[in-house]
Amino acid sequence: MKIKGALENYTFVLPAVAIFSVFYVIPFVWVFQLGLFEWDGISFTRMFVGLQNFKEIFFQDKSWWQSMWNASYITLIALTFQNILAFMLAWACDREIKMKNFYRVIFFIPPVLSEVVVGMAWRFIINDIDGANIINRTLTGMGMPNLVHNWLSDPNTALTTVALVHCWKGFGWGFLIFLAGLQTIPRELYEAARVDGASAWQSFRKITIPLMVPVMVLVAILTVLGTMQVFVLIVSLVGGEFAGHTSVPVLRILASMRGSSRFGYACAQGITFGMVLIAISFIQYRFSKNRQ
């Protein structure tokens, strides 16, 4: 009876476990396995090369580290500009102010759109095709025609342009989480501070900021994990499958797989990148624990 009951209970988790084992566990194991081989993805034989792939990533692959730097640069802009903007907007919407809901609805539209739509729509706006570029037109109109240029194909501005579009798409997430965090702060704290004669700036610094630290760390972790792995936006925005000088790690993995048919190397890159991501979020987590 007991065994029959346990078997019956297993049928509840069986579909989930089956799909999970085939489409998560097996690929997970294979990534580590394939990382030790040199293989083109088609032939029946693959060559065992040990840690050779990792050696190549660490000591020879300049374009890989360039892509890591690119992703870090975009992440840095997202961490500062995007999150500060999100926090300011959340703080503004947390006050007694009209049309709060209207703003909240609008700010979360970019995050629900796909990266393909956002990338292509923005590309159309800022890529200079026959002078349709609205930013260049504005600059000309403001009497600064010498600043006009093609923002996405100039290597000096391409990465920053990509980062700003990424911020446009992403700030809504931070905004919503910050707003939810701000709303949990009891109003009485602010009342009490005001009665004690604290200025708005003082209560912001002494009440709002300290209570929001855990939320800030959370948003920071989510921003880093999300931004480091960005790539669809870049493909759609810059065009070209592997995106040249705005390349990022996931695009390098894709390039190793589809461009140069080196499946083993692609997996090794994936492992290296995964480790970096885990390390970063672990450090951020520890940092937040120490602060509290």
Added chain:
Amino acid sequence: MKAAAYYKTKKFAVNTLIHLFLISVAITCLYPLLWMIASSLKTQDMIFKDISLVPHQFRLENYLRAWQEGGFGRNFLNSILYTSSVVLGIVIISSMAAYAFSRLHFPGRKVLFIMFMAAMMIPIPGSFVALYVLLNKLHLRNTPIGYILCMINVGLSTSIFLLKTFFDKMPKELEDAARIDGCSKLGIWWHVALPLAKPVLAVVIVFNALTVWNEYILALIIFDNRQFMPLQVALQTFQGEFVTNYPLLMAGLTITALPIIIVYLLMQKYIVKGVTQGAIVG
């Protein structure tokens, strides 16, 4: 009195500044979308001359052409098919599993649950390489069913987590009553647990629908034929083929973006809830 008037003026000034700030960001959010929709209604030669947001003529036939000649009709239906079947699959499979993890007893329950949760935390950026190899071996690559199964897997962990958290807090009395009435375990899951879980199921449905509709990388590596592709990948293919036809491309983008915007406007409540809950998960 003077002080009160001063504070009133000051408050008004501050509020005006805040509104200016909020409105300018809101305009920045909407502008690219309005531009995209406006461009989809223009002709190819007007698109660069007339940069106003309200076109002089409304070329609605661009949409018909995008749907037929551009081939987006087919891809739109594919996206609908993938999204609905993946969401249905996730709802059934993850709610059964979550119910079992919360209420039923069997050996290995904890280990299995921890496995699902670990999958949620550990990023493996190269997994699509191995997934490609696996699907090739199973002869599931370039097939809709292969894509659907992969996408069900993508949404499984988070959905199980959300539903289990809900079931854990659900009072047991109703289930006990159903059991006394002779209801089977499967019957309790279907007739008692699922109807009670409606608010969480809404979050699960909306979020997974957004994920599947917007998904790109797996669709890119799984499908070779445009006839199977969902919209996101087809848009990229289209741009490669017809570099110059901007109004059709913009019509394609609008067809892709509008359903999501409509779903978002209708289901906002659940999305806000999901973001804040999902944030706690991370």
